[in-house]
Amino acid sequence: xxxxxxxxxxxxxxxxxxxxxxxxxxxxxxxxxxxxxxxxxxxxxxxxxxxxxxxxxxxxxxxxxxxxxxxxxxxxxxxxxxxxxxxxxxxxxxxxxxxxxxxxxxxxxxxxxxxxxxxxxxxxxxxxxxxxxxxxxxxxxxxxxxxxxxxxxxxxxxxxxxxxxxxxxxxxxxxxxxxxxxxxxxxxxxxxxxxxxxxxxxxxxxxxxxxxxxxxxxxxxxxxxxxxxxxxxxxxxxxxxxxxxxxxxxxxxxxxxxxxxxxxxxxxxxxxxxxxxxxxxxxxxxxxxxxxxxxxxxxxxxxxxxxxxxxxxxxxxxxxxxxxxxxxxxxxxxxxxxxxxxxxxxxxxxxxxxxxx
Numbered sequence: 001x002x003x004x005x006x007x008x009x010x011x012x013x014x015x016x017x018x019x020x021x022x023x024x025x026x027x028x029x030x031x032x033x034x035x036x037x038x039x040x041x042x043x044x045x046x047x048x049x050x051x052x053x054x055x056x057x058x059x060x061x062x063x064x065x066x067x068x069x070x071x072x073x074x075x076x077x078x079x080x081x082x083x084x085x086x087x088x089x090x091x092x093x094x095x096x097x098x099x100x101x102x103x104x105x106x107x108x109x110x111x112x113x114x115x116x117x118x119x120x121x122x123x124x125x126x127x128x129x130x131x132x133x134x135x136x137x138x139x140x141x142x143x144x145x146x147x148x149x150x151x152x153x154x155x156x157x158x159x160x161x162x163x164x165x166x167x168x169x170x171x172x173x174x175x176x177x178x179x180x181x182x183x184x185x186x187x188x189x190x191x192x193x194x195x196x197x198x199x200x201x202x203x204x205x206x207x208x209x210x211x212x213x214x215x216x217x218x219x220x221x222x223x224x225x226x227x228x229x230x231x232x233x234x235x236x237x238x239x240x241x242x243x244x245x246x247x248x249x250x251x252x253x254x255x256x257x258x259x260x261x262x263x264x265x266x267x268x269x270x271x272x273x274x275x276x277x278x279x280x281x282x283x284x285x286x287x288x289x290x291x292x293x294x295x296x297x298x299x300x301x302x303x304x305x306x307x308x309x310x311x312x313x314x315x316x317x318x319x320x321x322x323x324x325x326x327x328x329x330x331x332x333x334x335x336x337x338x339x340x341x342x343x344x345x346x347x348x349x350x351x352x353x354x355x356x357x
Contacts, residue, residue, distance in 0.1 A: 001025065004336075004339040005174075006174075006332070007332060010023075010024045010245035011327070011330075012244075012245035013249070013328075014324065014325055018324075028170075029172040030172075040171055040244065042242070042313065042330035043307075043315075044248060044307055046308065047315050047317055048238060048241035049291055050274075051241055051251055052126065053095045053290055056091060056095065056133065056291075057270040059136060065132070067090060067095075068091075070090055071132055072087055074132040075128070075131045077128055079105075083110040085100060086109065086110070094122070095129075096279050097288050098120060098279050100114060100115050100117070103121055104229070109128075119280075124230060126238035127236070127238060130236075133237075139209070140208075140209050140214070142161055142208035146208075155243065156247070157243060157247045158247045158248075159243075161234050161240075163193075164197070172187055173187060173309070173310060173334075175311075176334035176335045186310075188232065188309075193207070215233050215234065216233075239309055244330075245329070249327075252319050255321055256319070256324045257324065258324075275294065277289060299350050300322060301321070306337070313330075313331070313332055314331045314333065314340060315330050316337070316340040325348070329343050
């Protein structure tokens with residue numbers, strides 16, 4: 001950790017389909033030296049996407065949502081541009097990153113490629129699908145995730161939004177390298193959360209329960225001169241999950257092969273759909289399933305995802321559904337990818353992980 005310049009890390013391991021080990025190391029904040037504990041929260045960053053995808057598949061199983069019905073049939077966002085391709089984008093395209101939409105946009109949404117034709121990683125597409133889910137469920141994303149996944153799965157340290165308890169529990173991000181720093185880099189999530197808390201108090205509604213529209217309204221109210229960015233939404237299906245390594249490992253358990261499942265879990269057909277390659281990524285020996293990145297490694301087929309929020313939070317999760325194994329590594333520093341890859345290699349013997357996007 002010292003050589004990599006990573007102040008804090010949390011690791012959780014699944015073996016034989018069970019949470020076998022979890023441990024936290026280092027500090028949340030290089031200045032205060034507050035230790036990372038088992039209940040310390042990390043920004044999961046883009047590792048939020050498979051978690052959201054799982055809940056989408058629950059709605060598919062419940063026949064509330066169809067993977068191949070155009071999203072405009074459910075919800076037409078105000079920021080759509082003049083582009084006929086937008087009429088064709090479906091939830092399947094979103095979860096497989098084949099919408100043709102940009103990762104993040106500063107103007108009206110338009111595609112660069114035909115939906116379904118090629119890999120185009122897009123956070124904006126996930127926000128659109130979030131709007132669809134909120135419309136179907138008639139509640140904010142945080143409430144949907146709590147009802148459909150966090151509660152049933154026992155993920156008691158997982159949430160979206162911000163409150164005083166999260167502020168005390170969450171790590172701070174660090175730039176590279178942290179040694180000798182007298183100040184921390186900007187903390188966008190924390191700063192926005194603290195800015196929005198007075199609005200939540202005035203509205204008597206916690207941020208975790210806000211809808212997309214409420215989040216945008218609150219951001220405009222607290223900073224009228226700056227146009228709200230979907231990238232910065234706290235309740236954000238593309239990267240807003242706050243969680244622990246062990247909670248995320250509990251989620252990865254749900255993807256493991258096993259003969260029986262609880263009634264609240266997604267169907268076996270939906271689980272297999274998430275782990276079935278739909279789209280190859282050019283120039284890389286990996287493909288996209290629904291929510292997950294899939295790799296055919298020397299150890300066999302793997303499902304995985306990584307994340308990076310603001311360059312100061314780096315995360316990685318890798319699983320083997322057939323063997324019942326998975327590992328989660330959360331870090332709070334810019335160089336966390338290097339440390340995470342080394343930890344995964346040491347724990348699994350897998351030398352080559354090409355995710356880390």
